[in-house]
Amino acid sequence: MKKIFLLIAISLFMVKFSNAQKLPTFDADLGKKTVFGQEIRLPYTDVVSYYGYIKSGSTPDEERGGKKYYYLYLWVPSAVPEIGIRMVSPVTDMKPEKPDYVMDEYKENSNDKTSYFDTWISLERSSVILNDSGFVENVKNGSWTSYGQNDDSGELPKQPSGNKYNSLMRITSDASNPTKALVKGLYRIGFTTYKTGEVQGSFIAQIGAVVKIPGTIIARNLDGLKAILDSK
Ligand SMILES: [Ca+2]
Numbered sequence: 001m002k003k004i005f006l007l008i009a010i011s012l013f014m015v016k017f018s019n020a021q022k023l024p025t026f027d028a029d030l031g032k033k034t035v036f037g038q039e040i041r042l043p044y045t046d047v048v049s050y051y052g053y054i055k056s057g058s059t060p061d062e063e064r065g066g067k068k069y070y071y072l073y074l075w076v077p078s079a080v081p082e083i084g085i086r087m088v089s090p091v092t093d094m095k096p097e098k099p100d101y102v103m104d105e106y107k108e109n110s111n112d113k114t115s116y117f118d119t120w121i122s123l124e125r126s127s128v129i130l131n132d133s134g135f136v137e138n139v140k141n142g143s144w145t146s147y148g149q150n151d152d153s154g155e156l157p158k159q160p161s162g163n164k165y166n167s168l169m170r171i172t173s174d175a176s177n178p179t180k181a182l183v184k185g186l187y188r189i190g191f192t193t194y195k196t197g198e199v200q201g202s203f204i205a206q207i208g209a210v211v212k213i214p215g216t217i218i219a220r221n222l223d224g225l226k227a228i229l230d231s232k
Contacts, residue, residue: 044208077215084208090116115201
C-alpha cells in the first residue's frame with residue numbers, strides 16, 4: 001500500500017515539473033488529500049489563460065477609494081463546483097498559445113518585460129442573468145455579489161521586486177447559499193494594485209475549473225462579451 005502512495009506522489013511530482021509552462025501547475029482545492037503528512041492537490045482540468053497589458057496612464061474602468069480598478073468579464077455557462085483565479089505580473093517566460101485570450105495592447109507591447117504591478121484580484125457575480133437586448137445596460141445598472149478577493153499568494157513566483165505579491169484564490173461553490181453558489185451567469189474579475197498607485201505592464205490571468213466548461217468566455221468589456229455570446 002505504501003508503495004502505491006509513493007508511486008502516486010512521484011507521478012504527481014513529475015507532472016508538476018514536466019510541464020513546459022513557467023508557472024507552477026494550477027492546483028484545485030477539490031479532491032485535496034494528505035498523504036503521509038504531505039498535501040497533494042490535483043491540477044485544475046480546465047485552465048483558461050488571458051494575456052493582458054495595461055499602458056501606464058490608462059483610464060481605469062472604475063476608481064474607488066483612490067484605487068484604479070480594471071475588469072475582466074467572465075461568462076460561466078453552467079454551475080461549477082469550484083473556480084480558481086490567479087494573476088501574475090509581469091509576463092516573462094510565457095507565450096500565448098492557440099486557445100488563449102490575448103489583448104491587442106499585449107501584442108503591441110510584448111517587448112516590454114519590465115513594467116509590472118503588485119496584483120490584487122476579486123471575483124463578483126452580476127445580478128443580471130438574462131442575455132437579452134438590454135443586457136449591457138442592465139448589467140451596468142445591476143448589482144454585484146462578492147465571492148472573495150486576494151492580494152498576495154506564496155504559491156506564485158516572486159515579482160521583480162523580490163516579493164511574492166502575485167495573487168491566487170480558490171472559490172468553492174456552496175449550493176445551499178445563493179450568494180456563495182457558483183451558478184451559471186456573468187462574473188467579473190476585478191484587478192488593481194494593493195497599494196494606491198499605477199496599474200501598468202503585462203499580466204497573465206488564469207481561470208481554473210475542475211470540470212471542462214465549454215462556452216466559457218472572457219472579455220475586457222461588456223460589449224465584447226455580448227458580441228461573443230450572440231455569435232454562439
Ligand atoms: Ca499583491
